[in-house]
Amino acid sequence: MTTTPSPGRKQAGAKLTTLGAMWPRMVALRSRIDHEVEQALQRQLHLGFSEFVALMSLADRPDGELRMQELADATSLNQSSATRLVGRLERTGLTERRLCEYDRRGVYTGITDAGRVTLRKAVPVYEAALANAFDRVAADPDYRDLIAAVDPR
Template sequence: MAETRWLDEREMRAWSGFLAASALVNRRLDQQLKDDSGLSHPQYEILVRLSAAPDGELRMTELANGLINSKSGLTYQVTQLEKAGLVRRRSCPSDVRGVFAVLTDAGRARLERAAPGHVAMVREALIDVLTPAQLEALADGLGEVSRRLREHGG
């Protein structure tokens, strides 16, 4: 068995900073979205992905792969969005198991109302706090972490 490589002080500072910042930023974004538009952060992300897709629709499996969410979590969020009239589901004509999530006009309108406040909070909580060099390092570093984790199955 390989010997454990404990985190040194610099590594622990990076890890602790990442945990605290990600939790605090996510909490702030979730609260802002709930207050301003009645959406959770995962629901907002679903609407964003659907709005960027051709014809405002994606297969549920494709939507799940693009989001950092379990399949059951995605199903729950889409159900909530469907109840609110923001998304509808439709069957795939060529695959009986395939289901599409489709952005409704009401969903697109809610997203358009929610986006300015959400972007302002992203800027306030993260983007504008960092120098350009810090932002570049963060984007590069976290981009690499995401790429490797996706490459190795999540």
């Protein structure tokens, strides 16, 4: 594996592998794109990115439901944050909770009809914001190579 100094950092005697140097750029790239997508969803639908991901995850299930831990995993949130997220979605009528019939400790969250309507509106906003963010970031020479590697268009 080749080693290169991390871009924008002074060498302190240690060299990063190419992968090690690339990873912080990938994290920064994702942060930039997530921020732009989040802003578009908030501005147009008053919906956060995590809320969008939660609705997508629920809608992808045949029964429209997930256990709370499964939803936490799908949204990359811890259980406490996922519970707060579901609370926000419930207050707006986009999801509802129910107890598991077989294990009364288990809690399921399901997408409502209103949640499906919101998701249908959100998908084109998400797709357009994502494409715009990719195009904007692709113009930045620091990220052009990363975008070229992941953009299927």
